[in-house]
Amino acid sequence: MTPPSQSSSPDPRPAGRPAVGPVAVGPAGVEPIDAGPPAVELRDLRVRLDGVPILAGIDLTVRAGEWVTVIGPNGAGKSTLLRAVGGLLSTSDAVRLFGTPLGALRRRERARVVATVAQSPVVPPGMAVLDYVLLGRNPYIPPLGRESATDLAVVHEVLDRLDLTGFGARELATLSGGERQRVFLARALAQGATLLLLDEPTSALDIGHQQEVFELVDQLRRTEGLTVLATMHDLSIAGEYADRMVLLAEGRIVAAGTPAEVLTEELLARHYRAHVKVIPGPHGPFVLPTRPHHP
Numbered sequence: 293m294t295p296p297s298q299s300s301s302p303d304p305r306p307a308g309r310p311a312v313g314p315v316a317v318g319p320a321g322v323e324p325i326d327a328g329p330p331a332v333e334l335r336d337l338r339v340r341l342d343g344v345p346i347l348a349g350i351d352l353t354v355r356a357g358e359w360v361t362v363i364g365p366n367g368a369g370k371s372t373l374l375r376a377v378g379g380l381l382s383t384s385d386a387v388r389l390f391g392t393p394l395g396a397l398r399r400r401e402r403a404r405v406v407a408t409v410a411q412s413p414v415v416p417p418g419m420a421v422l423d424y425v426l427l428g429r430n431p432y433i434p435p436l437g438r439e440s441a442t443d444l445a446v447v448h449e450v451l452d453r454l455d456l457t458g459f460g461a462r463e464l465a466t467l468s469g470g471e472r473q474r475v476f477l478a479r480a481l482a483q484g485a486t487l488l489l490l491d492e493p494t495s496a497l498d499i500g501h502q503q504e505v506f507e508l509v510d511q512l513r514r515t516e517g518l519t520v521l522a523t524m525h526d527l528s529i530a531g532e533y534a535d536r537m538v539l540l541a542e543g544r545i546v547a548a549g550t551p552a553e554v555l556t557e558e559l560l561a562r563h564y565r566a567h568v569k570v571i572p573g574p575h576g577p578f579v580l581p582t583r584p585h586h587p
C-alpha cells in the first residue's frame with residue numbers, strides 16, 4: 293500500500309521507485325536498485341551554529357537502498373549532519389536528495405522523501421499516540437482536509453508492526469521511554485518516505501525491541517529500497533546492520549568504509565579514547581569495551 297500522490301509537484305524520487313509504505317512489502321530478497329542519482333549527496337557541507345563551526349566540509353554519498361551509519365564521539369556533529377540532511381538547517385546547495393537540491397523541495401515534497409526519527413522529538417502536550425502517528429500522514433492530507441481511510445490503515449499497520457497495538461488512545465506522555473521511542477519511529481514510518489534518518493533511534497529500547505526495530509527497518513530496506521542514514525553509539529549493532537560506516541570526529545569524516553574497516557581497535561582508541569576489543573562476527577565486528585590494564 294503506497295501513499296497516494298496528492299501533489300502535481302515533481303517527485304524527486306527515482307522513476308519506478310515506489311513511495312515506501314510501511315505496509316507495502318514486496319518480494320523478499322530484492323537487492324537495492326542502484327540506478328539513478330544517489331539518495332543523499334553531500335558536497336563540502338559546512339554548518340556553523342551560533343557562529344561556531346560544527347561541520348567542516350563533509351563529502352558523503354549514500355546510494356539508494358543503502359544503510360549507512362555515522363558514528364563518532366559525543367559532540368562530533370552526528371545529529372547536526374542528520375538535521376542538515378533532513379532539511380532542518382540552511383545548507384545552500386551542499387545537500388542533494390535523489391539528485392534534487394534540498395532547497396528546491398517544498399516542505400510537503402520533502403516530507404514524502406525524507407523522514408526523521410530525532411533524538412528527542414518535541415511532543416505536543418496532551419496528544420494521543422494515534423494522533424501523533426497520524427501527523428506522519430500530513431504530507432498526503434490536503435490542506436484543511438481530513439485523513440483518508442488509507443492514512444488510518446497505514447497508521448494502524450505501523451502501530452501493529454511496532455508492537456503498539458492498543459496504545460492508540462494513550463496519551464504519549466504516559467508511555468515508558470522505550471514505548472515512546474517506538475511511537476516516534478511509527479510516525480516516521482507512517483510518513484512513507486524513501487529516505488529514513490535515524491538519530492539514536494533505539495537508545496531507550498530493551499534488546500528485544502531494539503532487534504525488532506532494526507529487523508523491521510532492514511526488511512523495508514531490502515524489500516522496498518528504503519535508504520537508511522543512521523547514528524548510534526552501540527557500535528556492535530551499528531556494524532551488524534550497516535553496509536557502510538562513517539566515523540565523524542570534530543566535524544570531519546576521519547574514516548569511512550565497511551564496518552570491519554571502520555570498527556578497528558586503533559581507530560576507536562584514537563577517536564573515542566576507548567579501550568575496546570574487536571572480535572569478528574558473522575554480520576560485522578563485535579566491539580567490547582574492556583578495562584584498561586593497570587600494572
Ligand SMILES: Nc1ncnc2c1ncn2[C@@H]1O[C@H](COP(=O)(O)OP(=O)(O)OP(=O)(O)O)[C@@H](O)[C@H]1O
Nearest residue numbers: 341342344346364365366367368369370371372373
Ligand atoms: N546552537 C549551537 N551553538 C553552538 N554549538 C552548538 C549548537 N548546537 C549544537 N552545538 C554543538 O555542536 C556540536 C555537535 O553537536 P551534535 O548534537 O551534532 O553532536 P553529536 O555527535 O550528535 O553528539 P552526541 O553523540 O552527544 O549526540 C556539539 O559540540 C554541540 O555542543
